[in-house]
Amino acid sequence: MEKRELIAQLQRKVALCDDMTAYRGLYDLLHQELFLFSYSIIKSREVAEEIVSDVFIKLWRIRNELLAIGNLTVFLYTIAKNLSINHITRNYKYPKVSLDSIEVENVANFDNGEELFITAELARRIQKAIDTLPPQCKIIFQLVRESGLKHKEVAAILNISELTVRNQLVIAVKKIAASAQLSIPPVRNRTLPPTA
Numbered sequence: 001m002e003k004r005e006l007i008a009q010l011q012r013k014v015a016l017c018d019d020m021t022a023y024r025g026l027y028d029l030l031h032q033e034l035f036l037f038s039y040s041i042i043k044s045r046e047v048a049e050e051i052v053s054d055v056f057i058k059l060w061r062i063r064n065e066l067l068a069i070g071n072l073t074v075f076l077y078t079i080a081k082n083l084s085i086n087h088i089t090r091n092y093k094y095p096k097v098s099l100d101s102i103e104v105e106n107v108a109n110f111d112n113g114e115e116l117f118i119t120a121e122l123a124r125r126i127q128k129a130i131d132t133l134p135p136q137c138k139i140i141f142q143l144v145r146e147s148g149l150k151h152k153e154v155a156a157i158l159n160i161s162e163l164t165v166r167n168q169l170v171i172a173v174k175k176i177a178a179s180a181q182l183s184i185p186p187v188r189n190r191t192l193p194p195t196a
Helices: 003-017 020-042 045-061 063-068 072-091 113-117 120-131 135-146 151-158 162-179
Strands: none
Touching: 003 020, 003 063, 003 072, 020 045, 020 072, 020 135, 045 063, 045 072, 072 151, 120 162, 135 151, 135 162, 151 162
């Protein structure tokens, strides 16, 4: 079963049956991704853990309303983003925060099967290139490439257009390829489907 389908199934069980096993399943599926996302914004493991706990507490509190939420993953990422930015606003000297002003901690890891094909030196160069991306570009890259979210979902989470997501990904890939001295195939002229 695809992850999105599994999340939707667990969402229904929590909403309709107050199913704690399904709730735990959602936690297990999404906790790490939400933690890494929050941590990339606030750079504190303890606070990121608290934020993710708050996200799941909120999820349980509104469980009777979950059927009205079309994409639970986007909903939870948006809550995590807002709580992270609220934490920064409350606890730091300069309270106005935008994604462009946040220094993003990189959370990429190359510990999957693909790393067998990537040399340690190349992985280091790629990591260094990711570290040099502008904050918003880096967050978009992480959400799409590392968390596997769709452009539309990232746009909803960050409150930006899908075109901005696409453009930022193109910028990220080009900068990473140039910095890591990779050869990439030319980008074909793609058109986005019309948005409703």
